[in-house]
Amino acid sequence: MTTSTSLQRREYKYLIDEDQATAIKKYIDGICAIDPYAVKTGGRYTIDTLYLDTPQLHTYRATIDQAEDRYKLRIRTYPSLSGSPVFFEVKRRIDDSILKTRGYYRGIWQDILHGATPELLATIDPKQRRGIDNFLCYYYRQPMQPVAIVRYEREPYFSMIDDYARITFDRSVSCQRTSELSLEAPADHWTYIDDAITQRGTRPSSSAVLLELKFTALVPGWMRSMVHTIGLQRLAFSKYGRAVDSIRLKPEMRIPRFGLRR
Numbered sequence: 001m002t003t004s005t006s007l008q009r010r011e012y013k014y015l016i017d018e019d020q021a022t023a024i025k026k027y028i029d030g031i032c033a034i035d036p037y038a039v040k041t042g043g044r045y046t047i048d049t050l051y052l053d054t055p056q057l058h059t060y061r062a063t064i065d066q067a068e069d070r071y072k073l074r075i076r077t078y079p080s081l082s083g084s085p086v087f088f089e090v091k092r093r094i095d096d097s098i099l100k101t102r103g104y105y106r107g108i109w110q111d112i113l114h115g116a117t118p119e120l121l122a123t124i125d126p127k128q129r130r131g132i133d134n135f136l137c138y139y140y141r142q143p144m145q146p147v148a149i150v151r152y153e154r155e156p157y158f159s160m161i162d163d164y165a166r167i168t169f170d171r172s173v174s175c176q177r178t179s180e181l182s183l184e185a186p187a188d189h190w191t192y193i194d195d196a197i198t199q200r201g202t203r204p205s206s207s208a209v210l211l212e213l214k215f216t217a218l219v220p221g222w223m224r225s226m227v228h229t230i231g232l233q234r235l236a237f238s239k240y241g242r243a244v245d246s247i248r249l250k251p252e253m254r255i256p257r258f259g260l261r262r
Contacts, residue, residue, distance in 0.1 A: 014211040035156035046080040052144040088135035103131025148243040170210040175243035193242040
């Protein structure tokens, strides 16, 4: 099911260094092209995501327990893209498949969560209404509240030979605690969480690169060949899960990154 507001796919994730990122970009030259939205900002853009969860952190616990059927509620914007609206997203995972729905709103987005009236919902672009309605169904199913904001810089590519296949490189993945329905975040409160082993680093130059391969059903042959040729090792990496781990761990329990420094 692939539309502008709904997408069913699979995702494989890897933590790599910059040398491997360079090798991958050479490998996909002629197969993939840079996402048109990223062209406007030098090949990369920033993503800010507000994650919602229950007071008991049911979403987080389902994530770390790798529940077969789980979901995340998130509110996302792209601050480096001029005029970016706010997206309401539900990312549901069933076994190894992901179904993501989204819809955007250009008004005061908090109004959607403060009791969306029929009059307000009627102002939403009909193409976006389905995604927002799905978000609200999950939002009102049980009490939800803001928990964390996650920020990272994305370098995205799309396949020119497949119906749907994407490669993204995420860098400087960081987070901060929040209890407000806001995407505004203090500049000095970010904690870096993009290392496979530790939960806190001190500067983006120590960051690993989070590689994500995204496709609809079967792994494209060129992706399989690329993973084998470069020797990539798949792992589980949840940005939200690592954000909550970072927030909950005491500072003295965190250790500096190592092993992927440049």
